[in-house]
Amino acid sequence: MPDSRPLPQIGRHRLPNRVVLAPMAGVTDRPFRQLCRRLGAGLVVGEMVTSDPSLWHTRKSRQRMDHRGEPGPRTVQIAGGDAAMLAEAARLNAAQGAEIIDINMGCPAKKVCNKAAGSALLRDEALVAEILEAVVAAVDVPVTLKIRTGWCADSNNGLRVARLAESAGIQALAVHGRHRQQRYSGQAEYNTIADIKSRVNIPVFANGDIDSPEKAAFVLDYTGADAVMVGRGAQGNPWIFREIDHYLRHGQALPPPTERERADVLLDHLSALHAFYGETMGVRIARKHLGWYLASDHRLGEGRQRELRAAFNVLQHPAEQYDFIDDLFCPGSGPASSRAANGISAA
Template sequence: MPDSRPLPSIGPYRLANRVILAPMAGVTDRPFRSLCRQLGAGLVVGEMVTSDPSLWHTRKSRLRMDHRGEPGPRSVQIAGGDADMLALAAKLNADQGAEIIDINMGCPAKKVCNKAAGSALLRDEPLVGEILDAVVAAVDIPVTLKIRTGWCADSNNAVRIARMAEDAGIQALAVHGRHRQQKYQGEAEYDTIAAVVSEVNIPVFANGDITTPEKARSVLDYTGADAVMIGRGAQGNPWIFREIDHFLRQGSRLSAPDAEERQEVLGGHLDALHAFYGEHMGVRIARKHLGWYLDGDSRFDDQTRRTLRAIFNGLEDTQGQRDFIDELFRHDPATASVHVAKAVAQHGTRAA
């Protein structure tokens, strides 16, 4: 049954639908954000950016902060453990065109948590309050927050953090249904998200293990959340946004993308990566995306996927990768790896 509630807003920005691309370091760069928005994401959030401006001169930070040509609202996620530095980072990003600032208190990565940032902050509620107050006061654009259920099973404090966030002026909250020590293992739980929804009056976005339209519908029904946030479920499957949106609006499944559309999307994504990063980096970053696309393509069996992935990972130039995509869809899936291998060998001979 279609969801008749009004679509959620973040400050002055009404979401286009109830399906949001989660921020993922190393994944949600500008090419992937643009693709997901094109395929139905109601909001996209950029990769987390360090709150230390002295590190913004690096190529990685410059690329993460590149939102040129993107439609609004532009949501930028910042990460750090110092309230004053996070406030400064928020202000500087707002000055550079950010329209929403998102604070990262959900990342479970060791290199982030070891710096008392990401989900490690959930262990220090006074510091959380200090950060929330400082960042909200520093900018005149909406500030949102992403958290986990807590640091560990014995410190499930998401409801308290949510209340603090609302009191501080946070305008929307995303909750991943795992604590930090779980990382991405086990199954996400939604009872905590439902408890958060019942305790606050700001929009809440449910995150964790949402990989199908049916799962999105059941999570929204169970938790009462205003939207779902999709992370790993979008890797290799950017079509998930339009599929979930259609299911929520119409109650029926969209057909899966056919081979022609898959070829068009993969080729376009590949071209965007090479244009954004240049050939050297683009070729390498494309490898993980191609692996995810293969994992999500039911036309190929596991052995064929492994063979194709190995071939693609051995390619060192833009044209070779482009030829691979074209050849991949030119033949029957059962024999694709044989034909792709021949094409790659011929490409190598021409290059020599």
């Protein structure tokens, strides 16, 4: 049955549906965010940005903070372990146009946790409260939070952190159904998310292992969450957002994208990467995305996927990548390089 509850709201921003793109370092850059939004994501969250403004001059940070041409609400995720620095980072990002500030307390990466940031913060609830209160007080835009269920199996303190968040004025909470020490191993558990949702009055987004419309519907029903947040399930499969939204609204599955649409979306994505990063870096970054697209194509066995990845990874120029995609999905339809050069896209 369709979910009859009001759609989630973050401050003044009412989301158009219940499907959110999770922030992923090295993945949710501007080209990918724009693609996922076009294919049905109700909200997209950018790659995490360090809270240290002295590092914002680097090319990587400048690109992560680039939201030009994106529809609102523009959501910037900040990461760090110092309350005053996070508050200042929130102020500066809001001044540059961020409409929602998200705080990262969920990243399990060692290089983040070793700096007492990301999910490492869950070990210090007093510091969590200090950070949340400082950031909320620093800006006029809504502040959201992303967490895990806890630091380890013996410290499943997600509910206590959620209550701290609500008390501090956090306006939405995303919960990944694993503790930090699990990283991405095993299966996500949704009991903690359900417990949190039943005990707080702010929107809760369920995250972890959501890779199909049916799984999204199950997780929403099981947890009572207001939306699902999709991360790895969107890598190579940006159509998942419209598929989930359609299934939640109508209870029926959409047909999969045609081969022509798959080719056009891939060509459009690659073209956006080349334009955003420049030809050299764009060609390199396109390789990992192509690998994800191949992995999500269930018609291909692992051996064929490896063969195609190897062939694509030696290509050095955008035109070669375009023609590879067209030959793969729509052989005989003419050179994709000429169509891409003429601005033909999947839009």
